[in-house]
Amino acid sequence: MPINLTYFDQSGFTLEPCVPYAWQPINETIEVPCSKSKRLNVLGFVDRDCQFNSFVFEGTITSAVVIACFYW
Numbered sequence: 001m002p003i004n005l006t007y008f009d010q011s012g013f014t015l016e017p018c019v020p021y022a023w024q025p026i027n028e029t030i031e032v033p034c035s036k037s038k039r040l041n042v043l044g045f046v047d048r049d050c051q052f053n054s055f056v057f058e059g060t061i062t063s064a065v066v067i068a069c070f071y072w
Contacts, residue, residue, distance in 0.1 A: 007046045010061065014039045043069050
């Protein structure tokens with residue numbers, strides 16, 4: 001019985017930078033300008049025939065969302 005193999009990955013994007021640490025001169029502060037935005041999450045699927053499908057969501061991705069995308 002053949003297997004329908006699909007590769008899956010997820011990534012999230014926002015305009016708000018995440019800079020947990022940085023090098024800076026002593027007694028100087030580094031400022032990073034940012035814009036507030038909602039987070040976009042992208043789920044991507046590629047099968048063995050190189051057919052690509054993606055889904056874009058705003059907000060939280062739950063396991064129910066991921067499972068539903070597998071059965072598109």
